[in-house]
Amino acid sequence: MVLSRSCSRRTSAFRRSGARALAxxxxxxxxxxxxxxxxxxxxxxxxxxxxxxxxxxxxxxxDILDPQRAGGWVSWRVNRQIFEPLVDEDxxxxxxQAAVPPLRPGLAESWEISxxxxxxxxxxxxxxKFHDGTPLDAAAVEFNVRRMWDKSFEFYDAKAAGxxxxxxxxxxxxxxxxxxxxxxxxxxxxEPFLRLLPxxxxxxxxxxxxxxxxxxxxxxxxxxxVGTGPFKFVDRVRGQRITLxxxxxxxxxxxxxxxxxxxxxPDPSAxxxxxxxxxxxxxxxPPPDSVESLQQAGFQISExxxxxxxxxxxxxxxxxxxxxxxxxxxNLAIDRQGLATNLLRDTVKPAYDVQAPANAAYVENTAAYGxxxxxxxxxxxxxxxPDGFETTxxxxxxxxGQIIPVPMxxxxxxxxxxxxxxxxxxxxxWISYLTKWAQGTPSxxxxxxxxxxxxxPYWLYIATSSTLQAPNGPNVGRYSNPELDKVMAQAMxxxxxxxxxxLWKQANRIVxxxxxxxxxxxxxxxxxxxxxxxxxxxxxxxxxDLNRVWLS
Amino acid sequence: xIGFLLRRLGWTVLILIGVSVLVFLLMQLVPGDxxxxxxxxAATGERVEEVRHQLxxxxxxxxxxxxxxxxVLHGELGQSLVLSQPVSSILFPxxxxxxxxxxxxxxxxxxVGIPLGVLAGARQYSLFDRGSMFLSLxxxxxxxxxxxxxxxxxxxxxxxxxxxxxxxDTRNPGGLADVxxxxxxxxxxxxxxxxxxxxxxxxxxxxxALQGDHVRMLRASGVPxxxxxxxxxxxxxxxxxxxxxxxxxxxxxxxxxxxxVVFNWPGLxxxxxxxxxxxxxxxxxSGVLFIALVFxxxxxxxxxxxxxxxxxxxxxx
Numbered sequence: 050m051v052l053s054r055s056c057s058r059r060t061s062a063f064r065r066s067g068a069r070a071l072a073x074x075x076x077x078x079x080x081x082x083x084x085x086x087x088x089x090x091x092x093x094x095x096x097x098x099x100x101x102x103x104x105x106x107x108x109x110x111x112d113i114l115d116p117q118r119a120g121g122w123v124s125w126r127v128n129r130q131i132f133e134p135l136v137d138e139d140x141x142x143x144x145x146q147a148a149v150p151p152l153r154p155g156l157a158e159s160w161e162i163s164x165x166x167x168x169x170x171x172x173x174x175x176x177x178k179f180h181d182g183t184p185l186d187a188a189a190v191e192f193n194v195r196r197m198w199d200k201s202f203e204f205y206d207a208k209a210a211g212x213x214x215x216x217x218x219x220x221x222x223x224x225x226x227x228x229x230x231x232x233x234x235x236x237x238x239x240e241p242f243l244r245l246l247p248x249x250x251x252x253x254x255x256x257x258x259x260x261x262x263x264x265x266x267x268x269x270x271x272x273x274x275v276g277t278g279p280f281k282f283v284d285r286v287r288g289q290r291i292t293l294x295x296x297x298x299x300x301x302x303x304x305x306x307x308x309x310x311x312x313x314x315p316d317p318s319a320x321x322x323x324x325x326x327x328x329x330x331x332x333x334x335p336p337p338d339s340v341e342s343l344q345q346a347g348f349q350i351s352e353x354x355x356x357x358x359x360x361x362x363x364x365x366x367x368x369x370x371x372x373x374x375x376x377x378x379x380n381l382a383i384d385r386q387g388l389a390t391n392l393l394r395d396t397v398k399p400a401y402d403v404q405a406p407a408n409a410a411y412v413e414n415t416a417a418y419g420x421x422x423x424x425x426x427x428x429x430x431x432x433x434x435p436d437g438f439e440t441t442x443x444x445x446x447x448x449x450g451q452i453i454p455v456p457m458x459x460x461x462x463x464x465x466x467x468x469x470x471x472x473x474x475x476x477x478x479w480i481s482y483l484t485k486w487a488q489g490t491p492s493x494x495x496x497x498x499x500x501x502x503x504x505x506p507y508w509l510y511i512a513t514s515s516t517l518q519a520p521n522g523p524n525v526g527r528y529s530n531p532e533l534d535k536v537m538a539q540a541m542x543x544x545x546x547x548x549x550x551x552l553w554k555q556a557n558r559i560v561x562x563x564x565x566x567x568x569x570x571x572x573x574x575x576x577x578x579x580x581x582x583x584x585x586x587x588x589x590x591x592x593x594d595l596n597r598v599w600l601s
Numbered sequence: 602x603i604g605f606l607l608r609r610l611g612w613t614v615l616i617l618i619g620v621s622v623l624v625f626l627l628m629q630l631v632p633g634d635x636x637x638x639x640x641x642x643a644a645t646g647e648r649v650e651e652v653r654h655q656l657x658x659x660x661x662x663x664x665x666x667x668x669x670x671x672x673v674l675h676g677e678l679g680q681s682l683v684l685s686q687p688v689s690s691i692l693f694p695x696x697x698x699x700x701x702x703x704x705x706x707x708x709x710x711x712x713v714g715i716p717l718g719v720l721a722g723a724r725q726y727s728l729f730d731r732g733s734m735f736l737s738l739x740x741x742x743x744x745x746x747x748x749x750x751x752x753x754x755x756x757x758x759x760x761x762x763x764x765x766x767x768x769x770d771t772r773n774p775g776g777l778a779d780v781x782x783x784x785x786x787x788x789x790x791x792x793x794x795x796x797x798x799x800x801x802x803x804x805x806x807x808x809x810a811l812q813g814d815h816v817r818m819l820r821a822s823g824v825p826x827x828x829x830x831x832x833x834x835x836x837x838x839x840x841x842x843x844x845x846x847x848x849x850x851x852x853x854x855x856x857x858x859x860x861x862v863v864f865n866w867p868g869l870x871x872x873x874x875x876x877x878x879x880x881x882x883x884x885x886x887s888g889v890l891f892i893a894l895v896f897x898x899x900x901x902x903x904x905x906x907x908x909x910x911x912x913x914x915x916x917x918x
């Protein structure tokens with residue numbers, strides 16, 4: 050067996066000990082230095098081959114296999130293989146080739162939008178069958194939409210509605226003019242609608258077989274997931290595995306893989322060990338320290354540019370942070386490149402806009418977000434704080450997409466100390482933090498940290514609209530700018546994507562000029578793959594497709 | 602004996618009621634709204650309230666507690682908030698997995714710990730005694746998490762004898778043989794500390810027992826040494842050894858949570874961790890209650906076994 054090789058690099062791994070307990074470092078470095086499946090296979094592996102089981106070590110347990118109710122990226126990465134939305138994103142294009150994944154037809158073959166932007170007519174793809182053999186038609190789509198939106202519907206589901214609020218918020222009616230056509234009428238033009246359909250971090254609009262919902266009920270359908278996607282559900286043993294198999298009747302590109310097994314491995318060192326021992330073929334979220342040694346051992350690293358921003362929301366009600374000059378100074382006092390390289394070993398990129406690069410409205414702005422401590426000091430003096438001030442930063446100790454929030458906050462603490470801003474850290478574990486964060490920044494707290502983002506610029510509305518101030522919405526700094534609200538309203542009502550992007554860029558600039566948010570870094574979402582995994586693509590999303598992946 | 606049993610059972614019930622109240626109250630004190638966690642960052646206040654109402658979380662605390670207790674008394678542990686599945690259908694399989702791991706571990710503790718201690722005690726100050734006691738001192742001082750990582754790196758990664766983690770093969774999950782193959786390393790990791798403690802305890806009591814008058818008598822009567830040790834002295838040291846084994850089972854259950862994490866063993870520990878990070882109260886309540894129940898039962902069994910082995914202790918309880 051390949052893994053029983055002696056471990057010759059053990060001593061070199063010792064040098065990376067750092068501040069951790071010696072014992073743990075020893076054990077980890079033994080893990081890091083041994084094993085591995087040899088050198089990366091040479092580039093030419095011939096044409097794609099069918100067959101095999103792809104085992105994926107995922108970073109946490111999936112919550113539920115109900116795409117409309119499920120929360121979190123981890124769940125959507127599984128649900129996405131089983132369920133599909135009307136409009137989809139093309140994830141076969143890597144981030145390097147498309148900063149924003151292009152939209153492509155999903156379960157809707159084509160669609161028309163009325164000139165006033167209020168009526169969306171979708172033509173449902175013919176001859177598509179759910180995994181239970183029932184046909185996909187307009188009635189099935191309507192059934193799903195009503196489950197997420199129509200309180201009077203028999204199968205209305207408050208959890209699904211809670212997750213997908215923003216998608217359906219302007220929906221006035223849904224009708225089915227014929228068997229294969231669905232028409233949505235909105236109360237107002239809503240340009241982000243198409244981009245919201247394929248989103249999946251918090252709920253999704255993946256279409257479930259109505260027969261399955263009727264048979265098992267809203268609660269139990271997650272135990273019997275039936276969609277239209279390239280993979281079918283086989284079994285789930287909580288804490289151990291979720292098994293999917295190829296859908297041979299899939300309407301699109303049929304997968305090469307026979308099966309996919311998602312195996313939750315929440316402990317990072319257990320994930321690395323399972324990969325090295327060939328128990329899984331790829332892992333998500335490798336510990337940053339392990340990436341280099343895994344690469345040397347012949348594993349492939351796949352990185353993308355998902356729409357992720359690790360950012361700070363300033364407390365606008367705070368007497369000090371209410372001052373724009375102070376907020377601008379903070380933005381200039383943080384060394385984002387240093388944070389990305391020194392602390393996170395380039396597993397992230399410095400963030401230079403309030404939106405992530407995977408977004409049509411991205412405008413790189415190094416003047417506002419570059420590192421310039423001298424100018425920061427000037428601005429502070431101008432604002433009346435020549436000797437700086439003291440405040441508190443709220444962040445979590447863990448959590449989805451948060452990377453390593455406490456060391457990152459400490460890095461920011463050091464940078465700010467250099468310009469005289471002394472911050473105390475207020476850290477909370479993830480679940481409590483989420484609740485606390487959603488209540489809005491309390492008095493005495495200068496800013497709260499979060500990680501988020503979407504491929505639609507509409508995300509900015511969710512984070513900064515004056516109508517969504519906490520605790521009613523996620524604008525936790527309670528930022529309110531009528532000019533911004535006006536521009537965002539125009540962007541949402543725009544009737545072309547290009548017009549909308551122009552207006553959203555304008556909105557980004559307003560938020561940047563106001564320094565309402567301090568974007569810090571964008572994650573690269575690295576995956577580590579065994580050399581036999583072929584054609585895995587990291588597109589600009591937090592999730593991936595598997596129907597083009599094959600095993601050599 | 603019957604009076605003793607009834608008294609112990611009465612205490613067991615009271616302890617479980619106490620634990621259930623405590624866990625319920627602790628969960629209320631923990632900040633963090635499970636609905637907020639479930640619906641994520643984009644949820645509006647209005648939607649959060651709607652789901653809270655649907656789940657009955659907007660009722661008063663005493664009502665929620667009584668509702669929960671009424672359910673438990675009817676054998677209903679309620680529904681997971683996040684998974685919308687009956688708590689029992691999620692926890693029972695996990696509890697079974699934890700019991701499998703604990704049983705495997707306990708077997709190692711007993712098969713290694715007691716003979717090691719007895720032999721070391723019988724040959725006091727010999728090389729075997731010194732060697733095994735040094736090892737057991739080291740074993741008793743090792744953090745479980747570290748021991749687990751070292752065991753993985755040696756036996757799974759370098760030697761490749763056993764899988765690194767999990768309970769079944771990822772690609773081709775099999776039957777009993779597959780489980781046993783996966784069980785060896787985590788069971789051994791969890792057994793390191795208790796085995797060492799049991800061995801040291803068994804040695805100490807053995808040394809003491811061999812100095813007893815009855816042993817001198819047996820030896821004087823020409824009873825073979827082997828029989829002195831394994832038939833007569835061993836019987837005498839059983840009550841304290843059973844006691845320490847009982848205590849070590851408690852320790853084992855505590856340590857197994859770490860072992861479950863490192864070896865990704867799908868037991869109660871990992872499930873509790875997931876539930877706590879989601880604020881899934883019904884699952885946490887029942888999970889903790891299960892652990893308390895196991896603890897209390899192990900204590901009960903220990904006390905009863907000691908009472909059977911040593912009649913003097915029956916009156917004390």
